[in-house]
Amino acid sequence: MPSHRNPPWARDELILALDLYFRVNPLHTSEAHPEIQELSALLNALPIHADRPDQEVFRNPNGVYMKLCNYLRFDPSYSGSGLTRGGMAEGAIWDEFAGDKKRLRATADAIRALQRSISPAEVATEVPDLDEEASEGRILTALHRRRERSPVLARKKKAQVLKQLGALKCEVCGFDFADRYGDLGLGFAECHHRAPLATLAVQSRTKLSDLAIVCANCHRMIHRSRPMATVEELRLRLQ
Ligand SMILES: [Zn+2]
Ligand SMILES: [Zn+2]
Numbered sequence: 001m002p003s004h005r006n007p008p009w010a011r012d013e014l015i016l017a018l019d020l021y022f023r024v025n026p027l028h029t030s031e032a033h034p035e036i037q038e039l040s041a042l043l044n045a046l047p048i049h050a051d052r053p054d055q056e057v058f059r060n061p062n063g064v065y066m067k068l069c070n071y072l073r074f075d076p077s078y079s080g081s082g083l084t085r086g087g088m089a090e091g092a093i094w095d096e097f098a099g100d101k102k103r104l105r106a107t108a109d110a111i112r113a114l115q116r117s118i119s120p121a122e123v124a125t126e127v128p129d130l131d132e133e134a135s136e137g138r139i140l141t142a143l144h145r146r147r148e149r150s151p152v153l154a155r156k157k158k159a160q161v162l163k164q165l166g167a168l169k170c171e172v173c174g175f176d177f178a179d180r181y182g183d184l185g186l187g188f189a190e191c192h193h194r195a196p197l198a199t200l201a202v203q204s205r206t207k208l209s210d211l212a213i214v215c216a217n218c219h220r221m222i223h224r225s226r227p228m229a230t231v232e233e234l235r236l237r238l239q
Helices: 011-021 034-045 060-071 089-098 100-116 120-126 140-149 151-165 176-185 217-226 230-238
Strands: 190-193 211-214
Touching: 011 034, 011 060, 011 089, 011 100, 034 060, 034 100, 034 120, 060 089, 100 140, 100 151, 120 140, 140 190, 151 190, 151 211, 190 217, 211 217, 217 230
Parallel strands: none
Antiparallel strands: 190 211
8 A cells, every 4th residue: 555644854854954943943933934934845845755645744834843843852952841752863963963053054055055956856866775865965965976977077087197197096995997807997987076065055166176086885985974984084994
């Protein structure tokens, strides 16, 4: 039987809700608050959930208001009791972002600014597995991937590095596909965009120096880490 429940909140949505929580205390307002209404409309427009069994209640103002209330139990400045709802997902977002409001704001702003630049289909293909989703959520992860996979830039970057260093070695582990696989690996490497995901909205054009040459394994490990490790941080973690 198909489920009639709407999908669980994605990280992107929880980030936007936490950002609003710090501006609008749910204890002093209701679902009628204009910013709650606005977030409800935004969540309905995000290119994340194609599956909405109950469009009527999907992220409606009441649902958004309740989500803000879910954050209360993680807030040390709230001393009330009785709010036992609020799950693991909210706790994880609270732990990652509540201590760094600047990053929270930058991430929420980037999601708002860029949500129209990517389609639901593209988000689904670029981030097929939640294991690959950065802490900043699906939309920014998908945009990051699209940008770092630009064939034109990748070609230019690889040509530049080959010319300068004579080989395409992974900047994390030193792996060289041509060394290992012979002719088959000639010219092969992946490019990773170094800019933090929250800066995607303000960072204009990608420069070749923004890209790092990485092997497929190290690239996946960078994307799997939360917060996303830099090339240098992952190098330090190599066993
Ligand atoms: Zn590597
Ligand atoms: Zn990458």
